Amino acid sequence: MTFVQVIDCKTSRIDELNRLMDSWVEATQGKRTATHSIVGRDRTDATHVVEIVEFPSYDEAMENSRLPETGRIFQELVAACDQEPTFTDLDVLRDEQLNKIVVRNFFEEVANKRNFDAQDTLCTPDYQEHDPILPTGVIGLEESKAGNRQLHAALGPVVTIESLIAEGDQVSARFSFKGRHTGEFLGIDATGREFSATGQATFRCEGGRIAESWWNTDDLGLLRQLGVIKT
Numbered sequence: 001m002t003f004v005q006v007i008d009c010k011t012s013r014i015d016e017l018n019r020l021m022d023s024w025v026e027a028t029q030g031k032r033t034a035t036h037s038i039v040g041r042d043r044t045d046a047t048h049v050v051e052i053v054e055f056p057s058y059d060e061a062m063e064n065s066r067l068p069e070t071g072r073i074f075q076e077l078v079a080a081c082d083q084e085p086t087f088t089d090l091d092v093l094r095d096e097q098l099n100k101i102v103v104r105n106f107f108e109e110v111a112n113k114r115n116f117d118a119q120d121t122l123c124t125p126d127y128q129e130h131d132p133i134l135p136t137g138v139i140g141l142e143e144s145k146a147g148n149r150q151l152h153a154a155l156g157p158v159v160t161i162e163s164l165i166a167e168g169d170q171v172s173a174r175f176s177f178k179g180r181h182t183g184e185f186l187g188i189d190a191t192g193r194e195f196s197a198t199g200q201a202t203f204r205c206e207g208g209r210i211a212e213s214w215w216n217t218d219d220l221g222l223l224r225q226l227g228v229i230k231t
Contacts, residue, residue: 001057001058001091001092002054002055002056002057002091002092002095003054003055003056003057003058003060003061003089003090003091003092004052004053004054004055004089004090004092005052005053005055005061005087005088005089005090006050006051006052006087006088006090007050007051007052007053007085007086007087008048008049008050008085008086008087008088009048009049009050009051009077009081009082009083009085009086010047010048010049010081010082010083011047011049011080011081011082012046012047012082013080014041014046014049016080017039017049017077017080018039020073020076020077020080021037021039021051023073024069024070024073027069027072027073028064028067028069028070031067031069032064032067032070033055033056033060033061033063033064034053034054034055034061034064035054035055035056036053036054037051037052037053037054038051038052039051039052040052047082054092058089058091061089097164097166097171098208099166099169099170099171099203099205099208100164100166100171102122102205102208102209102210103164103171103173103203103205103210104161104164105118105122106118106119106122106123106203106210107159107161107173107175109122110122110148111148111152111157111158111159111177112158112159114152116145116148116149116152117145119141119144119145119148120141121209122209122210123141123144123209123210123211124141124206124207124209124210124211125141126140126141126211127140127141127144127209127210127211127212127213128140128211128212128213129143129144129212129213129215130212130213130214130215131214131215131216132216133186133217133219134147151185153183154181154182154183154184154185154190155179155180155181155182155183155185155195156179156180156182157177157178157179158177158178158179159175159176159177160175160176160177161173161174161175162174162175162176162198169204169205169206170202170203170204170205171202171203171205172200172201172202172203173200173201173202173203174198174199174200175198175199175200175201176196176197176198176199177196177197177198177199177217178194178195178196178197179194179195180192180193180194180195181193181194181195181226185226188226188228191226191227193225193226193227194225195222195225195226196225197217197218197221197222197225198217198218198221199215199216199217199218200215200216200217201213201214201215201216202214
């Protein structure tokens with residue numbers, strides 16, 4: 001179970017606090033078990049600082065606390081605070097990356113369920129899609145919906161999400177897909193051949209919707225499997 005530790009302190013020496021954090025990150029390289037750290041300052045009290053540190057589990061957090069580098073930096077941290085910091089230990093009950101949910105829904109609804117009109121709710125009205133295979137390089141929402149209809153009519157792909165990684169307003173997806181070439185695709189008449197390929201896409205989200213996407217798929221490998229390109 002993921003474990004989170006919240007460190008709450010009062011300090012007027014923010015620069016010193018940042019220096020200590022940088023020193024700890026450098027000193028524990030290759031040793032620390034912490035996976036994510038966020039430091040925030042209270043907008044109503046500039047001396048009130050909260051750090052949230054994430055660990056894969058409580059046991060790994062304890063392993064991290066036993067590092068001599070952690071102990072040394074902690075003593076310096078206490079000295080930099082106006083009063084003794086407080087600690088809150090939390091077992092994470094739920095952890096939702098909301099932007100990952102909308103991207104996952106995009107693949108499930110649009111790619112696998114063929115519900116192309118779902119893009120109207122999953123994407124912003126000014127959605128832009130970038131793909132090097134496109135003649136113009138970039139298209140809008142209606143063009144994307146039409147393109148998806150044509151693509152699925154020709155290839156009938158079934159998509160499997162291999163991994164999703166979220167950072168800030170962006171989500172990176174690694175996926176695989178397979179299908180059969182039963183209709184015209186890129187001017188190529190149906191071959192009836194089965195295929196499987198991989199791809200990667202990055203999505204930028206705004207207000208719970210997808211505002212922009214960048215796609216890269218193994219088009220060369222796909223064309224080889226369709227017999228268009230000989231190896």
